[in-house]
Each structure stands twice: as C-alpha cells, then as structure tokens.
Amino acid sequence: xxxxxxxxxxxxxxxxxxxxxxxxxxxxxxxxxxxxxxxxxxxxxxxxxxxxxxxxxxxxxxxxxxxxxxxxxxxxxxxxxxxxxxxxxxxxxxxxxxxxxxxxxxxxxxxxxxxxxxxxxxxxxxxxxxxxxxxxxxxxxxxxxxxxxxxxxxxxxxxxxxxxxxxxxxxxxxxxxxxxxxxxxxxxxxxxxxxxxxxxxxxxxxxxxxxxxxxxxxxxxxxxxxxxxxxxxxxxxxxxxxxxxxxxxxxxxxxxxxxxxxxxxxxxxxxxxxxxxxxxxxxx
Amino acid sequence: xxxxxxxxxxxxxxxxxxxxxxxxxxxxxxxxxxxxxxxxxxxxxxxxxxxxxxxxxxxxxxxxxxxxxxxxxxxxxxxxxxxxxxxxxxxxxxxxxxxxxxxxxxxxxxxxxxxxxxxxxxxxxxxxxxxxxxxxxxxxxxxxxxxxxxxxxxxxxxxxxxxxxxxxxxxxxxxxxxxxxxxxxxxxxxxxxxxxxxxxxxxxxxxxxxxxxxxxxxxxxxxxxxxxxxxxxxxxxxxxxxxxxxxxxxxxxxxxxxxxxxxxxxxxxxxxxxxxxxxxxxxxxxxx
Ligand code: SF4
Ligand code: SF4
Numbered sequence: 161x162x163x164x165x166x167x168x169x170x171x172x173x174x175x176x177x178x179x180x181x182x183x184x185x186x187x188x189x190x191x192x193x194x195x196x197x198x199x200x201x202x203x204x205x206x207x208x209x210x211x212x213x214x215x216x217x218x219x220x221x222x223x224x225x226x227x228x229x230x231x232x233x234x235x236x237x238x239x240x241x242x243x244x245x246x247x248x249x250x251x252x253x254x255x256x257x258x259x260x261x262x263x264x265x266x267x268x269x270x271x272x273x274x275x276x277x278x279x280x281x282x283x284x285x286x287x288x289x290x291x292x293x294x295x296x297x298x299x300x301x302x303x304x305x306x307x308x309x310x311x312x313x314x315x316x317x318x319x320x321x322x323x324x325x326x327x328x329x330x331x332x333x334x335x336x337x338x339x340x341x342x343x344x345x346x347x348x349x350x351x352x353x354x355x356x357x358x359x360x361x362x363x364x365x366x367x368x369x370x371x372x373x374x375x376x377x378x379x380x381x382x383x384x385x386x387x388x389x390x391x392x393x394x395x396x397x398x399x400x401x402x403x404x405x406x407x408x409x410x411x412x413x414x415x416x417x418x419x420x421x422x423x424x425x426x427x428x429x430x431x432x433x434x435x436x437x438x439x440x441x442x443x444x
Numbered sequence: 445x446x447x448x449x450x451x452x453x454x455x456x457x458x459x460x461x462x463x464x465x466x467x468x469x470x471x472x473x474x475x476x477x478x479x480x481x482x483x484x485x486x487x488x489x490x491x492x493x494x495x496x497x498x499x500x501x502x503x504x505x506x507x508x509x510x511x512x513x514x515x516x517x518x519x520x521x522x523x524x525x526x527x528x529x530x531x532x533x534x535x536x537x538x539x540x541x542x543x544x545x546x547x548x549x550x551x552x553x554x555x556x557x558x559x560x561x562x563x564x565x566x567x568x569x570x571x572x573x574x575x576x577x578x579x580x581x582x583x584x585x586x587x588x589x590x591x592x593x594x595x596x597x598x599x600x601x602x603x604x605x606x607x608x609x610x611x612x613x614x615x616x617x618x619x620x621x622x623x624x625x626x627x628x629x630x631x632x633x634x635x636x637x638x639x640x641x642x643x644x645x646x647x648x649x650x651x652x653x654x655x656x657x658x659x660x661x662x663x664x665x666x667x668x669x670x671x672x673x674x675x676x677x678x679x680x681x682x683x684x685x686x687x688x689x690x691x692x693x694x695x696x697x698x699x700x701x702x703x704x705x706x707x708x709x710x711x712x713x714x715x716x717x718x719x720x721x722x723x724x725x726x727x728x729x730x731x732x
Contacts, residue, residue: 168482170614171456175639196615197453197646199639237503237542259621264523264541303649306586306618331455331614334481335583338536354700356460360482366580371536384697415668417638 162325163438164193164344164373167351168360170331173380173404174350176414178328179203180421181348182294184431189323192298193312193340194330195284202417206296208289214299214314215280216263216307221254225275228252232267232276241267259306284311288318295320309339316343324435333363338371345442347375348401353385358392365398374441378434381406399441401434445600446628446729447608449478449656453647455614457635458663461696462718463611464488465707467570469722473607474600475568477575478589478623480561481582485611488705491566491573499576499591501560501584503540505533511552518544518553536581560584563592565599570705572599586618593623616650624651629729630658631687636671644675648684658684659728661721665689685728688721690714 165178175192179200182188192200219232219241230243232254240260246252258281268276284301299315301308308330316339319325329340329347341347347368351361361377368375377393382403393400404410404427410420421428450466452459460479467475467489477485505526507518512531519527522544526537545553560583563576574596576588593610600608610627613619624630630651634644644660651658660679665672672689679686691713699709707718 167455169455169484170452170482171454196617196620197639197643199454199642202638202642235542235546237540259618262539262541264539264543265521266541266543266546269521269543270546301617303616303646304621304653306621308615308617332481333580334578334585334619335581336615336617337481338581342536354697355487355703356484356700359484359487363482363580370581384694386701411667415635415637415640415671 161346161442162319162327162344164327164329164341164347166329166337166341166347166349166364167331168333168349168364169351169356172350172352172357174331175199175203175328177348177350177378178326179419180427181431181435182326183419183421184428185324185435186293187323189295189297189320189325190328191315191318191325192328193315194328195299195301195308195311195315196330198298198300200328201296201298203419204291204294204296206289206291208287210288212286213282214284214286214311215282216310217265217278218258218261218263218281219256219267219276220279222275222277225273226254227273229272232271235266235270238262262307263310283307286315295323308336312336312339333367337367341368341373342371344373346438347373348378349375350378350380351389352381353379353387353389357385358389365396376401376438376441378402378404380404399437401437402430445605445607447610447626449610449612449623449627449630450633451612451620451623451630451647452614452633453616453643454639457633457640458690459633460484460488460611461700461706462631462633462661463609464705465718466609466722468705468707469719470607470609472605473571473609474596474603474605475571475573476592476596476608476610478592478610478619479613480576480578480585480588480619481613483575483577486575487703488700489568489570489573490703491564491568491575493564493566495565497563498559499561499563499588500557501587502558503542503555504535504538504558505540505542505544505553506556507531507533508552508554511550513550515549517547517549521547539583558582561588563588563595565595572603574599585613586622589619589622616646620647620650621654624654624656627656629725630656631661631725632658633661633663634675635664636662636668636675638671641671641674641678645678648682659687659725660684661687662689664692667692687724687728688717690717
C-alpha cells in the first residue's frame with residue numbers, strides 16, 4: 161500500500177507525521193519526494209548505501225547539420241529553444257534555455273535535418289539506504305534547477321511494493337505535489353487549525369478529489385487556533401485520523417531532529433491505530 | 445524603487461507573518477503574493493478585488509475519438525505517460541508539449557489552451573495588492589509568478605512607490621527562481637530547527653546562484669538556542685546579514701486567527717522585534 165503525506169501549507173508537520181508513522185510501523189519504506197527541501201533524512205538518519213545521479217534529456221544541436229529552418233523553435237511549447245538565422249556578418253545559431261525545457265523530445269524528434277540529439281543533464285541525485293528496519297529513498301534537486309517533477313518521478317521508481325510505502329510530498333498544490341501523490345492508495349493531509357492551515361487544506365482537498373485519491377486529515381497542534389478546521393472536516397465528511405496537541409516538548413524534539421515516537425511511546429500506538437483506520441478506509 | 449522578496453525554503457517558518465507585518469510598517473509600496481499555489485497573505489490583508497483576470501498557461505492535448513484509429517504513435521512518443529490505454533489524455537499528466545499533436549498521422553489530436561488560474565489587483569487598507577490563484581493541480585506557477593510581478597512593478601512605477609514587497613513560495617524550484625529574478629533583496633525567514641537550517645542553506649545557495657543579496661530573520665529563535673546560534677554562525681560565515689530574531693509566541697497564531705498582521709496585534713516583544721527588523725532592512729537599503 162502506498163500512503164502519501166501532503167499538506168497544502170508548508171510547515172504543518174508533514175515530515176514529522178511521515179517519519180513517525182514509518183517508525184511506528186517498522187516494516188515500511190519512506191520515499192522523500194520533497195526534492196527541493198528534503199528533510200526526512202534529518203529525522204531518520206539513514207545509512208546511505210547508494211547514490212545515483214538523476215538526469216533528464218536535453219537537446220544538443222549539431223551545428224554542421226542545422227540549416228536554421230526554425231522548426232525546433234516553432235514546436236517547442238515552452239520557448240526553450242530559439243533559432244537565430246545567419247545574417248551577413250554573424251553565423252547564426254540555436255539558443256537553448258535549460259530552465260524552460262521539459263525534456264519532451266519534440267525538437268529532436270521533429271528536426272527535419274536530424275540535427276538535434278538528446279544528451280543527459282544531471283538535475284539531482286537519488287540516495288538509497290536504510291534506518292533500522294525502515295527502507296529509505298530520497299531525491300535532492302540540484303540548487304538552481306527549476307523542474308522537480310522529473311526527479312520526483314525517478315524517486316518513485318524505487319517504490320518497494322512488498323512494504324507499506326510512505327511518500328513525503330512537497331507543500332503546495334501544483335505539479336510537484338501531483339507528481340508525488342499520483343498513484344497513492346491513500347493520502348494523509350497534515351494541517352493546523354489556523355486560517356492559513358484551513359485555506360490551504362481546502363485547496364489540497366480539491367487536488368485529491370481531482371486525482372480521485374481517498375484521504376483523511378491529521379490535525380497538528382490541534383489545540384491552537386480556532387475550531388473552524390473541525391467543523392470544516394465534519395461538514396465535508398473528511399475523516400480526522402489523528403489530533404496532535406501542541407506540546408513544547410514535541411516542538412523541541414523536532415527542532416533537534418528527534419522523531420517524537422521515540423520519546424513518547426504512547427504515540428506509537430496512535431500511529432498504528434491510524435494505520436489501521438487507513439487500511440479500513442482503503443478497503444471500502 | 446526597490447523590490448524585496450520574502451522566502452523561506454522550508455514552508456511554515458513564518459514567511460507570511462513577516463510579509464503581512466511589512467504591509468503595515470512599510471509606507472508607499474505594492475504588496476504581491478507569489479506563493480500562487482497556496483496563497484495566504486490575503487487572509488491578513490483582506491483585499492477588496494478591483495480587477496480580475498484569467499491566466500492562460502500551457503495547453504493540454506485532446507484526442508478526437510471519431511478520427512483516432514488507435515495506432516499508438518502518440519502513446520509511444522509521450523514522455524509523460526499521459527495517454528491512457530483507452531486513448532484518452534489524462535490532463536494531470538499532460539505537460540502540453542504538443543509532440544503527439546505534431547505526429548498523429550490522422551490529425552486527431554488538438555491542443556486546448558488551459559485556464560490555469562486567475563490574478564487580481566486589489567486595494568487593501570495597507571495599499572495596493574497584486575495576487576493570484578493557480579488552479580488546483582496546475583502547472584506554470586513560474587509563469588504566473590512572472591506575470592503578477594510584472595503587473596505589480598508597473599503599478600508601483602505608475603504610483604511612484606518606494607517598494608514592491610513580495611511574499612514568495614516555499615522550496616527552491618521554478619516559482620522560487622521566477623520570484624528571485626531581478627529582486628534587490630531576498631529576506632529569508634528561518635527557524636532554529638534541524639530542518640530550518642538545512643533548508644536555509646539550500647535556499648540561500650539558490651539566491652546566491654542568481655546573485656541576489658540576502659538577509660536572514662530567525663523566527664521562534666528561543667525555541668532552540670543551540671540551533672539559533674548555528675543559524676547565526678552560518679550567516680556570519682557567509683557574510684549574510686542576520687537582521688533580526690522573533691521570539692516564539694502564541695500571540696502570532698492569535699493574530700492569524702483574527703486575520704490581523706501580527707505587528708498590529710501582538711504584545712510588545714513580538715511587535716518590537718518585527719519593527720526593529722524593518723528598520724535594519726530599511727537602513728541597509730540606504731533609506732532613512
Ligand atoms: S529544426 Fe533542426 S535544422 Fe531547423 S533550426 Fe532547429 S536544429 Fe536547425
Ligand atoms: S526537449 Fe521539448 S522542451 Fe526541451 S527544447 Fe526540445 S522541444 Fe523544447
């Protein structure tokens with residue numbers, strides 16, 4: 161079973177829930193798909209056994225063959241390639257803007273002169289390892305790279321379907337989130353009972369409804385803020401899987417990179433109960 | 445006119461809390477919310493929307509069943525796995541590259557323009573505010589960021605404003621890069637936690653790579669003094685100005701619940717810290 165943990169708003173405790181759930185279950189695999197700011201390793205301290213380079217394909221123009229017809233520029237939907245025809249003095253050339261390229265291959269496949277080939281460009285790394293019983297995989301996007309979805313998709317190729325797979329998704333509601341949660345059997349939305357938390361939860365709920373993934377909510381710091389979160393969940397018939405009240409000790413453990421189930425074993429039981437609830441929901 | 449961006453790398457460190465407070469403290473500016481896929485600043489500024497515009501961004505392939513002979517050419521070239529076995533395009537996977545449309549031997553695939561979101565020009569009690577709403581599960585957040593920044597810049601120039609102040613998105617990817625381009629200063633809000641420090645380093649490197657000057661604010665600094673000093677050391681080693689520290693306080697949550705920028709609500713400790721931060725930033729930019 162694949163359970164993703166997402167949130168809409170950042171900083172609500174997504175990584176905390178993902179990591180503590182994995183530790184409570186033991187026999188789990190954690191995939192950290194928040195490749196822009198991966199944090200799960202800071203709590204799991206995995207021993208990394210393998211590091212792989214992750215790349216995408218980008219076009220390379222063979223100058224001798226190109227006749228500056230401009231077709232590549234016309235077909236590139238992302239304006240990632242621009243053709244400058246030769247003039248009396250200058251030789252002409254093809255400009256490429258890597259930040260805009262989606263690696264779709266259109267320019268290479270459609271160039272009438274066969275002047276474009278595709279070469280790999282590294283966008284990040286994937287690290288594999290384990291922390292005790294928990295298997296661990298994460299992606300780290302190289303600083304300055306714009307496109308995280310291709311790296312997220314490559315991290316997800318390591319899903320071990322013999323285990324309970326827990327995906328730590330990035331915050332937000334746009335393409336990196338979709339790439340992370342797609343294909344999950346269930347999504348846990350972690351939120352906090354504040355107007356920001358509620359506003360972003362409603363957006364995240366819309367994403368999951370569109371993707372037709374069943375979901376439930378964990379309310380973190382459940383006793384701060386107001387009660388609008390509870391009434392929203394009740395009225396929208398969204399199951400509240402767990403409530404974690406604000407606790408300065410949990411906040412301090414978090415700040416030091418210590419998963420709180422290790423110090424507060426009563427939560428281990430709660431996480432297992434939550435997992436059973438999710439299993440029942442998925443079976444429905 | 446100076447453009448200031450507030451970012452954080454890690455979400456939830458208090459970025460919007462600071463930006464909302466700057467809306468109160470800074471006179472003669474345009475506010476912008478570039479966290480377009482989970483925008484929250486409007487919950488503190490209560491905008492009165494004056495203009496509403498559609499944002500068209502990207503395309504999606506649509507297969508005409510009556511022309512399609514199911515040859516499979518589209519499926520074999522699509523790099524995004526967007527064409528399902530029944531020859532229907534799955535819109536969340538389609539990135540709109542149009543390769544299938546170019547190659548379909550029967551011309552059965554057309555590209556449909558997406559309405560990817562909306563953007564607004566609003567009035568607030570703190571001055572003009574440009575913001576947006578990206579459709580859920582949409583792409584092109586970077587493009588939408590670029591669009592509203594352009595609108596805000598023109599508005600600020602027309603009104604003779606001193607500042608454009610941007611609430612940025614979390615992370616280091618495409619919307620962050622679009623937010624960073626050409627700003628005068630990026631203020632990074634972090635927190636004294638192992639993840640706060642880790643994410644600060646990555647977002648600082650990103651800003652550095654795009655040659656944007658940075659300053660750091662440590663929120664909830666008293667939650668973990670050991671990590672606060674690690675953040676200070678990081679700043680000192682990289683010659684980044686640490687322009688202030690905000691104490692942990694439940695007042696901030698209360699302010700957010702009331703929908704009021706914290707600087708206009710909280711007790712003295714928090715308010716004074718935020719005011720001091722702004723005066724340091726202002727001085728560093730050569731203003732009074
Ligand atoms: S399509 Fe091929 S030949 Fe035409 S400009 Fe592009 S690279 Fe050159
Ligand atoms: S691979 Fe696709 S996105 Fe990249 S330059 Fe070629 S046509 Fe444009």
